[in-house]
Amino acid sequence: MSDVQTDSLYSDLDMQGADLQPLSPIHFIQRVSYVFAKKTAIVYGERRISYAEFGSRCRQLAAAIIGVGIEPQTTVSVLCPNVPEMLELHFAVPMTGAVLNTINTRLDAKTIATILGHGESQMLFVDREYADVAEAALAMCDRKILVIGIDDPAVDIGRMIGGTDYETFLAGGNVEEPLFDLRDETMPISLSYTSGTTGNPKGVVYSHRGAALNALGNVLAIGLSSSSTYLWTLPLFHCDGWTHPWSVTSVGGTHVCLRAIDPVEVFRLIDAEDVTHMAAAPIVLSMLIHAPDEAKPTTVRSVPVQVATGGAAPPSKVIDDMETMGFKITHLYGLTESYGPSLICEMQEDWVSLPLSTRAQKMARQGVPHVLAGDCQVVDPETMQPVPADGKTIGEIVLRGNTVMKGYLKNPKDTAKASAGGWFHSGDLAVMHPDGYAEVKDRSKDIIISGGENISSLEVEEALYQHPNIMEAAVVARPDDKWGETPCAFITLKPGTDAPTSDDLRAFCREHLAAYKLPSHFVFSALPKTQTGKIQKNVLRETAKEV
């Protein structure tokens, strides 16, 4: 998008640059550091950091990073939980022109070493909790990487590694040092490796423009303002915390950090810090629902806590249970490649009066693009033509707009494949409803084809979630001589409940599903999960072959 226009009445205008400024989250913190100078930006345990302090610390940290010779458009990696330093790095690294690479803290040393190598990291910030895995990963790297250890007086786990600790490093930053002068808003701001990739790393690159716009779209989607207090139940390493570090800061809300998800601590913080917003995968919501009664608040809050959830469609039972506890759920949909949330299941006025179960079904749909997410279509992947908006015809979700990634780092083949036809191909199979709301039916690779019919594994799981004894369910294809594939259900039970028989479960499912969709097998076992809490259906598919 250039400024050049064809010759016309309007082509001869020149404001000497006064009318164009690159969009970037950097501007958000520059603004709030004086507009809300005295306001609390970050809470972590007893620590309270004002916006003035937050801003000046980011500024000085950026100077320190530049001071050790980090160049623009090179990679700075971080292995860190949801502590204040992780928020600071989300602003300080972009201020240097370098690219922030947040690494999933649950990864093994070998995968971390692969990421550090592929992203050509120049520097690694390591929280003391991850000292061992970081050291092991660094030992596998053939380059020298500058390591800065992040201490945390609140915990005594792990140990400090690296030549310098974070606070000493930050204090060494020369605040007179000029920061990077961002002129091109499409410059890279962050690098995130998608989970589950081995051998062929996919490093998703975001831009300053995309980060700023997705952050603002999310402000509007979940209704953040300067009165908001946001609890960090979403890992900050996951799609840059869905861009919420930038969202909350843009409006001067308060961040509440926590190192690990403990339902008791989550309920305590909601009450103690007057939390208004949080975001979490459905699995975290499940943890809250199934927390011991004594951990739960005895009175329901007068103002509900707004919870943004995504990563998987929340079963209607989860929506129902959360609302009963005083949370208000907004269902978002996206992928690492779309800066996290791209679609929002925007609530309609007339849903309020619907019975909870019907409303929950509507809310489980993935929805419509947020204000700044651009376009979403459900298309036939062969022809790229939209499928009819009939709520039945299955196609692939494709996305286009400013909140689609810049591409996969050093992977032109997959980048080209992902953007064929000028749309990002999500790999998610969905229907388009007549009201324009998309509903994911399955991942392309998770669909079950039985006797030539498509069976959505999500639909079968949704039926199983209705059963009073079932806590979690995952359904995958099992090879079958007669039908090609049949659904195989893996189930975990709620604590203290009895296992139903397979016949019981089949009879239960028959009330909710067409006969050909009934699982052929039911397996009771713990479910294998990725580091971000997603159920690993690829592992279950292997297991199903042996059932």
Place this chain on the structure above:
Amino acid sequence: MSDVQTDSLYSDLDMQGADLQPLSPIHFIQRVSYVFAKKTAIVYGERRISYAEFGSRCRQLAAAIIGVGIEPQTTVSVLCPNVPEMLELHFAVPMTGAVLNTINTRLDAKTIATILGHGESQMLFVDREYADVAEAALAMCDRKILVIGIDDPAVDIGRMIGGTDYETFLAGGNVEEPLFDLRDETMPISLSYTSGTTGNPKGVVYSHRGAALNALGNVLAIGLSSSSTYLWTLPLFHCDGWTHPWSVTSVGGTHVCLRAIDPVEVFRLIDAEDVTHMAAAPIVLSMLIHAPDEAKPTTVRSVPVQVATGGAAPPSKVIDDMETMGFKITHLYGLTESYGPSLICEMQEDWVSLPLSTRAQKMARQGVPHVLAGDCQVVDPETMQPVPADGKTIGEIVLRGNTVMKGYLKNPKDTAKASAGGWFHSGDLAVMHPDGYAEVKDRSKDIIISGGENISSLEVEEALYQHPNIMEAAVVARPDDKWGETPCAFITLKPGTDAPTSDDLRAFCREHLAAYKLPSHFVFSALPKTQTGKIQKNVLRETAKEV
């Protein structure tokens, strides 16, 4: 801002355009026309227009405009009050690639003719109320301009002119006609002539990018959401209604139109339509405050109506009186050249507990840039260096960012002057407070220099507004042999109050002002105003010479 980056690890990314989309208000209506299809977009009297209808009407109107041969980057003018058609034109014209020129409806025929000529208008939409002045203006034009008359069954004033009426014209649009394919977000979207200019027309040009970003900044500044109902007390011709047509639509709020400001009708609509937001010049707030008691609501609303005000600093008395009536004021500052509001007097948590008078003083400051407004500085116009943030040193407000105009149409000289040094020069004199809030002390040309000392006319006016009998006050420089200039005060009284003597007023002012700032003369008379309700100090300066 190009996509080209220097050669680096990150330079080789290509998403075939899937990751970049021009920012434009056009996307806002395309989204809400299906996301909030059934929701009421526009209320006008008994009329109710849904978002689906609003979207499809804009789409068809755009097709009709293209159908008569209007080319991108040419001008389409409108002379119309705050009726639904005016909102439709704010989306339909941009959809064609043409530029929307809203004309101040209070202008005389000669000035309108000058605008139509300078902007090279191809087309003019005219509401029946403005038939006479439009016809007179068209008669002065040496080109043929296509005229479409806008009818309004709700009124019988004026008459229809033009070959076709709006509804017939719209209905003739071929909805199969492809719309303009916007590829460059810096393309012009609108053209607004600043008031008070004669001889040297200044046509302020906005871009699609700037319009979208200012609209979103305003959503955040005044807290709009899909639950908002916005009453159109701000003229839509004024800086495109400060970009609020695009703000309200972006989040799917409801617009409530009204043809003219009548305090009785304003209070009725607030109640009948459950209005949550409105914007208005301080003069309109004054009208509401001084409305007859029987027009005012007998009970104060439980949820206050959010009122954005700007165009002039609201006297603290006005803030006070409005809050007493159940309105919550947000003070904004901007100029036509900055898409309307650029600064917002962002409320601080600790202001809530201040005495109303102290708080009102803080709120009368112009404030800080809104989230998307970029940078504001108060500088010495000679050196372009920021003045000390001491709340005392006077400098000029300069602005830089995406919500600064593209320039003045066909006026490179004034465009260059306005953007000298890469900042937009506002012509407003201000101080910068230690907390980063700017406070306007005067227009450059309104400052009074008496005995070598600068006197802010606003400060003297603020003192006069404290007087219980004074409704409006305007202070200008009067030539004086001894002092060079002295302040001369023009005053209107509240209905039913007695005129104080000059000695009384001088004694009253002495309690609030340094002696050298006291007005030398007090004149009781109606105040001359521009079409946008601004007091014409240039006229008063001429009068003062004769006092």
